[in-house]
Amino acid sequence: xxxxxxxxxxxxxxxxxxxxxxxxxxxxxxxxxxxxxxxxxxxxxxxxxxxxxxxxxxxxxxxxxxxxxxxxxxxxxxxxxxxxxxxxxxxxxxxxxxxxxxxxxxxxxxxxxxxxxxxxxxxxxxxxxxxxxxxxxxxxxxxxxxxxxxxxxxxxxxxxxxxxxxxxxxxxxxxxxxxxxxxxxxxxxxxxxxxxxxxxxxxxxxxxxxxxxxxxxxxxxxxxxxxxxxxxxxxxxxxxxxxxxxxxxxxxxxxxxxxxxxxxxxxxxxxxxxxxxxxxxxxxxxxxxxxxxxxxxxxxxxxxxxxxxxxxxxxxxxxxxxxxxxxxxxxxxxxxxxxxxxxxxxxxxxxxxxxxxxxxxxxxxxxxxxxxxxxxxxxxxxxxxxxxxxxxxxxxxxxxxxxxxxxxxxxxxxxxxxxxxxxxxxxxxxxxxxxxxxxxxxxxxxxxxxxxxxxxxxxxxxxxxxxxxxxxxx
Amino acid sequence: xxxxxxxxxxxxxxxxxxxxxxxxxxxxxxxxxxxxxxxxxxxxxxxxxxxxxxxxxxxxxxxxxxxxxxxxxxxxxxxxxxxxxxxxxxxxxxxxxxxxxxxxxxxxxxxxxxxxxxxxxxxxxxxxxxxxxxxxxxxxxxxxxxxxxxxxxxxxxxxxxxxxxxxxxxxxxxxxxxxxxxxxxxxxxxxxxxxxxxxxxxxxxxxxxxxxxxxxxxxxxxxxxxxxxxxxxxxxxxxxxxxxxxxxxxxxxxxxxxxxxxxxxxxxxxxxxxxxxxxxxxxxxxxxxxxxxxxxxxxxxxxxxxxxxxxxxxxxxxxxxxxxxxxxxxxxxxxxxxxxxxxxxxxxxxxxxxxxxxxxxxxxxxxxxxxxxxxxxxxxxxxxxxxxxxxxxxxxxxxxxxxxxxxxxxxxxxxxxxxxxxxxxxxxxxxxxxxxxxxxxxxxxxxxxxxxxxxxxxxxxxxxxxxxxxxxxx
Numbered sequence: 001x002x003x004x005x006x007x008x009x010x011x012x013x014x015x016x017x018x019x020x021x022x023x024x025x026x027x028x029x030x031x032x033x034x035x036x037x038x039x040x041x042x043x044x045x046x047x048x049x050x051x052x053x054x055x056x057x058x059x060x061x062x063x064x065x066x067x068x069x070x071x072x073x074x075x076x077x078x079x080x081x082x083x084x085x086x087x088x089x090x091x092x093x094x095x096x097x098x099x100x101x102x103x104x105x106x107x108x109x110x111x112x113x114x115x116x117x118x119x120x121x122x123x124x125x126x127x128x129x130x131x132x133x134x135x136x137x138x139x140x141x142x143x144x145x146x147x148x149x150x151x152x153x154x155x156x157x158x159x160x161x162x163x164x165x166x167x168x169x170x171x172x173x174x175x176x177x178x179x180x181x182x183x184x185x186x187x188x189x190x191x192x193x194x195x196x197x198x199x200x201x202x203x204x205x206x207x208x209x210x211x212x213x214x215x216x217x218x219x220x221x222x223x224x225x226x227x228x229x230x231x232x233x234x235x236x237x238x239x240x241x242x243x244x245x246x247x248x249x250x251x252x253x254x255x256x257x258x259x260x261x262x263x264x265x266x267x268x269x270x271x272x273x274x275x276x277x278x279x280x281x282x283x284x285x286x287x288x289x290x291x292x293x294x295x296x297x298x299x300x301x302x303x304x305x306x307x308x309x310x311x312x313x314x315x316x317x318x319x320x321x322x323x324x325x326x327x328x329x330x331x332x333x334x335x336x337x338x339x340x341x342x343x344x345x346x347x348x349x350x351x352x353x354x355x356x357x358x359x360x361x362x363x364x365x366x367x368x369x370x371x372x373x374x375x376x377x378x379x380x381x382x383x384x385x386x387x388x389x390x391x392x393x394x395x396x397x398x399x400x401x402x403x404x405x406x407x408x409x410x411x412x413x414x415x416x417x418x419x420x421x422x423x424x425x426x427x428x429x430x431x432x433x434x435x436x437x438x439x440x441x442x443x444x445x446x447x448x449x450x451x452x453x454x455x456x457x458x459x460x461x462x463x464x465x466x467x468x469x470x471x472x473x474x
Numbered sequence: 475x476x477x478x479x480x481x482x483x484x485x486x487x488x489x490x491x492x493x494x495x496x497x498x499x500x501x502x503x504x505x506x507x508x509x510x511x512x513x514x515x516x517x518x519x520x521x522x523x524x525x526x527x528x529x530x531x532x533x534x535x536x537x538x539x540x541x542x543x544x545x546x547x548x549x550x551x552x553x554x555x556x557x558x559x560x561x562x563x564x565x566x567x568x569x570x571x572x573x574x575x576x577x578x579x580x581x582x583x584x585x586x587x588x589x590x591x592x593x594x595x596x597x598x599x600x601x602x603x604x605x606x607x608x609x610x611x612x613x614x615x616x617x618x619x620x621x622x623x624x625x626x627x628x629x630x631x632x633x634x635x636x637x638x639x640x641x642x643x644x645x646x647x648x649x650x651x652x653x654x655x656x657x658x659x660x661x662x663x664x665x666x667x668x669x670x671x672x673x674x675x676x677x678x679x680x681x682x683x684x685x686x687x688x689x690x691x692x693x694x695x696x697x698x699x700x701x702x703x704x705x706x707x708x709x710x711x712x713x714x715x716x717x718x719x720x721x722x723x724x725x726x727x728x729x730x731x732x733x734x735x736x737x738x739x740x741x742x743x744x745x746x747x748x749x750x751x752x753x754x755x756x757x758x759x760x761x762x763x764x765x766x767x768x769x770x771x772x773x774x775x776x777x778x779x780x781x782x783x784x785x786x787x788x789x790x791x792x793x794x795x796x797x798x799x800x801x802x803x804x805x806x807x808x809x810x811x812x813x814x815x816x817x818x819x820x821x822x823x824x825x826x827x828x829x830x831x832x833x834x835x836x837x838x839x840x841x842x843x844x845x846x847x848x849x850x851x852x853x854x855x856x857x858x859x860x861x862x863x864x865x866x867x868x869x870x871x872x873x874x875x876x877x878x879x880x881x882x883x884x885x886x887x888x889x890x891x892x893x894x895x896x897x898x899x900x901x902x903x904x905x906x907x908x909x910x911x912x913x914x915x916x917x918x919x920x921x922x923x924x925x926x927x928x929x930x931x932x933x934x935x936x937x938x939x940x941x942x943x944x945x946x947x948x
Contacts, residue, residue, distance in 0.1 A: 012931075045864060045926045059866035313921065324931050325924045346919030353923040362923055390519060392533035422896050424928045428903040428920075428935075435920050436910035445820030446902075446909050447787065449827040449836060450799045452519045454898045457486070457798050461902075 002028060003105030004074075005338050006091060008081045008274065010034030011041065012324060013305025013331035014110035015063060018073045020335025028339065030073050031102065033093055035080035037159045038134050039065060044324055046137040047185070050144065051192035057138055058156040084278045086298045106300050106338045109280070109288060110331065111271040113306035113322050118180060118264045122241025127174065128262045131185050134159070142168030143261070144196045174198060174261035178250040180238050182209035185265035187221065187356045190230045193263075194357075201257055203233045203250070210354060214367040216383045216402045217418040224359040268322065270307040283309045285320035294334040294345045302338070304330035304345065313347035313435050314365045314413055315375040321350045350414075351431040353424040362427025365414025365434045367404050372414075378407040382468040386460040388421035390452035397421035401464035403430075403440065410439035410472055415464070422454075429461055440469045476502060477579030478548075479812050480565060482555045482748065484508030485515065486798060487779025487805035488584035489537060492547045494809025502813065504547050505576065507567055509554035511633045512608050513539060518798055520611040521659070524618065525666035531612055532630040558752045560772045580774050580812045583754070583762060584805065585745040587780035587796050592654060592738050596715025601648065602736045605659050608633070616642035617735070618670045648672060648735035652724040654712050656683035659739035661695065661830045664704045667737075675731055677707045677724070684828060688841040690857045690876045691892045698833040742796065744781040757783045759794035768808040768819045776812070778804035778819065787821035787909050788839045788887055789849040795824045824888075825905040827898040836901025839888025839908045841878050846888075852881040856942040860934040862895035864926035871895035875938035877904075877914065884913035884946055891934070903935055914943045 005021050007014045010032050018030045032039075040063040048054045068075045076095065083092040090101045115132035117123060127143070129136045138155055142165045145154075150169035152162055177193045179186045182204030193200045202209070202225065208218025209225065226232055233254060240251045247262045270287035272280075281297040283289045288303035290296055292311065296303050305327035309318040326348055336343035351364040366372045372379035381404040389396040399419035405412050415430040417423045433443055444465035450457050458466070479495050481488040484506050492504045506513075514537040522528045542549045550569065557566040564575045589606035591597060601617070603610050612629055616639045619628075624643035626636055651667045653660045656678030667674045676683070676699065682692025683699065700706055707728060714725045721736045744761040746754075755771040757763045762777035764770055766785065770777050779801035783792040800822050810817035825838040840846045846853035855878040863870040873893035879886050889904040891897045907917055918939035924931050932940070 042864065042866070042926070044924070045866060048867060048926055053868060054866045323924065325921065325936075328931050329919065344919065347921065349921040351921045351923050353925040353928050355925065355927045360928065364921070364923075390516060392516070392519060392528045393522060394527060422899050424923060424925070425896050425899055426902065428900065428922045428933070429906050431921055431923070432903050432906035432912075432917075433910070435916065436907070436912055438906075438910060442909065443906075445803065445818065447799065447821065447823035447825045447838070447905055448902045449825050449838075449898060449905070450518070450797065451827040451829065451898070452516070452522055453829045454827050454834065457802050459902070462799075 003089065003103050004029035004031050005106045005108070006102060006104035007032040007108045007110060008091070009110035009112055009305065010039035010075065010077065011110065011112055011305065012327035014108060015040050015068060016328045016331030017108050017110065017304065017335035017338070019071050020332045021339045022072045024336055024339035026072060032068070032073055032075045033079040033081050034075070034077045037077055039063065039068065039075070039077065041134050046131055046134065047188035047192050049137055050140045050189065051195045052141070056154045056156045057134060057160065060134070061157055081274060084274060086278050086301060089300065104300070106302065108334055109275060109296070109301065109303040109307060110305045111274055111307045113268040113270050115265070116267045116269055118266050120238055120240050122243065122247065123264055125241055125243050126246035127260065128241055128247050128264060130264050131189060132268060138165060139168050143171060144173050145169060146173055176259040177201070177261040177263060178203060178257060178259040180262065180264045181266035182206070183265060183267065184210060184354055186263070187225070187354060189263055189265065190225060191228070191357055194229055198261070199231070200229070201231045201233060201250070201259065203236050203238045203252055205235070205237055207235045210361070212352065213354065213361050213363045214402055214416045216400050217361045217363065217416045220359060220400060220418045221356055221361065224356050228357045268306070270320065270322070272307055283318050283320065285309060287320040289318055290345070292344045293337050293342050294330050302334045304334055310345065310348040313349045317375065319348065319350070321348050323352060347435065349431045349434045351427060353427060355424070358420045359418060360420065360422070360424035362417040362424045363414070364427050364431040365404070365412070367402065367414040367416055372404065372406070377413055379404050379413060380407050380468065380471055382464060382471055384460065384464045384467050386458070386463040387456050388419055388423065388460065389454060390456050393452040395421055399423050399460040401460045403464045403468045405440045405468055405472060407472060410441055410469070412438050412440055412443055417460070426461060440465050440472060444469050477563065477577050478503035478505050479580045479582070480576060480578035481506040481582045481584060482565070483584035483586055483779065484513035484549065484551065485584065485586055485779065486801035488582060489514050489542060490802045490805030491582050491584065491778065491809035491812070493545050494806045495813045496546045498810055498813035500546065506542070506547055506549045507553040507555050508549070508551045511551055513537065513542065513549070513551065515608050520605055520608065521662035521666045523611055524614045524663065525669045526615070530628045530630045531608060531634065534608070535631055555748060558748060560752050560775065563774065578774070580776065582808055583749060583770070583775065583777040583781060584779045585748055585781045587742040587744050589739070590741045590743055592740055594712055594714050596717065596721070597738055599715055599717050600720035601734065602715055602721050602738060604738050605663060606742060612639060613642050617645060618647050619643060620647055650733040651675065651735040651737060652677060652731060652733045654724070654736065654738045655740035656680070657739060657741065658684065658828055660737070661699070661828060663737055663739065664699060665702070665831055668703055672735070673705070674703070675705045675707060675724070675733065677710050677712045677726055679709070679711055681709045684835070686826065687828065687835050687837045688876055688890045690874050691835045691837065691890045694833060694874060694892045695830055695835065698830050702831045742780070744794065744796070746781055757792050757794065759783055761794040763792055764819070766818045767811050767816050768804050776808045778808055784819065784822040787823045791849065793822065793824070795822050797826060821909065823905045823908045825901060827901060829898070832894045833892060834894065834896070834898035836891040836898045837888070838901050838905040839878070839886070841876065841888040841890055846878065846880070851887055853878050853887060854881050854942065854945055856938060856945055858934065858938045858941050860932070860937040861930050862893055862897065862934065863928060864930050867926040869895055873897050873934040875934045877938045877942045879914045879942055879946060881946060884915055884943070886912050886914055886917055889938070900935060914939050914946060918943050
């Protein structure tokens with residue numbers, strides 16, 4: 001009888017692995033330790049829950065603890081794995097102030113990531129939130145909800161301390177919020193706060209929001225955020241959050257603004273403290289290095305999800321791109337591998353999509369020229385704007401596409417898309433092309449769909465490919 | 475000085491070629507002969523014009539005659555090329571009852587296709603329409619418009635005989651229509667007729683509409699058409715259209731229905747009469763065979779658009795799939811080749827999309843098992859239904875995906891998609907995969923987009939790939 005498959009972390013990667021292993025090898029003992037109360041929750045849904053577009057926090061949960069147990073997985077919440085001894089193949093687990101050892105045959109590190117603490121004073125003030133935990137989302141939703149609309153059903157997950165939420169419910173909602181950081185979370189939360197009629201200030205050090213989406217999309221984001229009523233402070237460093245007990249003002253390079261709420265979202269870092277001194281290796285990103293099957297440098301130890309790197313389809317190099325699909329996919333593959341039969345975790349392309357009010361944005365691959373050059377390419381980019389449908393068909397909207405390719409080989413390196421009409425999902429066409437090493441000349445001749453309600457004869461992607469190929473060959 | 479580049483046909487392929495050639499080689503004389511009045515019009519937009527969703531017929535025109543001439547193209551409308559002499563490199567042109575010869579250096583056959591005549595009596599009755607010409611679309615729109623709303627501005631193209639249209643305007647609109655044929659045109663026109671409140675009967679010999687979209691999409695189309703109020707007569711042969719001067723009833727296997735309008739759309743055939751006895755070869759489809767640069771079997775004669783075959787990306791065989799992008803793309807490539815420098819016309823994947831009321835449908839590649847077997851494959855298909863967005867996000871809609879692959883190699887052969895929420899445009903992801911010969915196992919690991927407003931963690935395409943790969947490897 002094999003020793004158990006032990007999984008550290010009960011979110012996407014961990015539970016995908018545990019479920020898949022148990023399904024493929026029902027006799028194998030599978031144990032999951034989750035240090036918090038929460039399991040299997042949709043990070044990416046939090047802004048929409050805070051906004052009120054998603055009714056209850058339970059809607060964001062894929063699996064309840066009892067559903068996990070019904071799958072035969074031995075789930076332990078509020079259990080923290082604090083040490084790994086790879087030689088003896090045991091982990092040390094702490095819970096309720098007690099400590100115990102558990103042996104493993106295979107071990108998966110799926111410890112996720114954490115919000116970066118801002119290097120500024122005042123982040124410990126009351127009503128300064130980060131958005132990396134469901135608890136924060138619940139508290140923000142309660143705080144934003146006017147007292148007369150308070151309704152415990154929005155916390156239906158069973159995880160939430162209702163007495164704490166009652167305090168948030170009873171307070172008058174904030175009227176002014178400072179968002180520190182204009183990444184995905186900052187942009188999505190701006191929409192959420194505006195929906196509750198807050199005066200919303202977005203501070204961002206770079207000159208455009210969501211830098212991974214590149215300049216063309218960044219410029220459109222600036223326009224949409226501005227038109228939607230977000231007060232943008234770009235190229236602006238926040239110096240301190242200030243207040244007496246709770247946040248009262250944000251002090252930035254460009255002046256001081258009175259606020260009664262702040263959200264800090266300046267990035268996340270992989271949680272890898274657990275593997276220090278185990279022989280598990282970290283990449284340049286600080287996340288765990290794995291091979292194509294999710295195996296770390298230490299035998300029988302795997303890593304997946306937001307704490308691990310993955311191989312990038314374009315560069316062939318290991319990169320850290322913590323996203324939901326990657327975590328689910330790698331977890332599932334590792335569950336299969338542990339159960340028997342090597343299953344690759346798959347490459348990443350860095351595909352991501354972002355909604356900012358009515359603007360849909362997508363990106364995939366390598367769009368930043370410095371990064372492309374670092375990977376040995378000679379990048380060339382072109383940006384075009386074309387209709388999303390036939391010009392005469394109702395709903396046609398301008399769609400901006402940027403493509404980046406390598407000058408010498410013509411190889412497509414990456415692309416971005418922005419527009420109001422089905423722009424985001426179009427990025428999958430480019431992601432597919434990247435996974436199969438496509439030249440811009442080939443892409444230009446892809447037989448993409450055309451019908452007036454859905455696309456013009458020359459889809460915006462084809463227009464962009466045509467223009468970029470002209471630059472490459474001209 | 476080269477002899478002129480002569481183009482026969484002034485629609486998508488012909489004018490793309492003429493424009494491109496003139497742009498790349500401004501000194502070359504480029505002559506276009508179009509036998510009708512109409513040039514450069516959007517076939518695919520006609521149903522939406524008849525429906526009234528597109529205001530005027532001029533909206534469907536990409537280029538006016540004067541715009542073509544501004545490009546330096548010598549355009550002759552109402553000029554029919556009636557004969558080609560490849561040895562002397564001349565064409566004979568008839569116009570206004572006169573006949574003349576024109577020599578060519580290069581010749582492009584872009585004669586398009588024509589509606590198939592139904593092998594039934596009564597198609598020559600008044601108020602029996604086909605939809606392959608703009609003139610029919612104009613007449614139908616006028617007929618459907620109530621007299622009190624008559625407005626000549628819907629014919630703003632300058633091509634339309636207003637006195638004829640006045641007669642259609644003045645008549646009471648029809649109340650009942652029979653559509654014979656449930657292909658693209660039949661399905662799209664059903665929506666148009668319903669919009670004008672006509673009782674709409676759709677007759678179709680196969681058991682599902684739009685057979686190229688396969689069974690799963692066909693079943694959804696049946697459901698949507700039925701729920702939208704179309705009276706479906708599937709598996710039903712129409713025996714005759716009957717009436718005294720104009721259409722009064724449709725007589726079918728399953729009985730007789732009184733109607734005062736009929737639309738026959740049972741397919742199109744390539745126009746290739748002109749190349750008989752020239753040495754230009756036709757494929758099994760009856761369309762003109764060309765090489766990868768659009769060259770026919772006769773030197774200096776090219777063919778493109780709805781009269782020509784193209785190489786299929788999946789089978790590598792020549793197929794006839796007359797669609798708008800193919801025509802534009804091949805025309806443009808031939809224009810480049812004629813101007814100098816061989817430019818491939820590109821493969822087709824048979825990508826097509828179709829709107830039926832709120833249902834969006836897409837297809838690409840080979841989905842029919844008989845056809846796959848004829849091409850030497852051992853086809854396996856799986857159909858899944860999954861959400862278009864995260865389940866908790868508003869607007870999430872069931873999306874049905876069918877994928878077909880070759881059992882031995884795992885190679886993806888084709889796929890279909892149907893659903894209400896951005897389903898159609900998702901087909902481009904599969905089209906990209908087909909152009910680059912992708913296995914289902916690879917597709918399953920594509921890094922596609924995930925964000926709650928746009929896609930669930932596992933995009934419906936990934937779910938389908940996962941299930942089909944399970945069937946292939948299980």
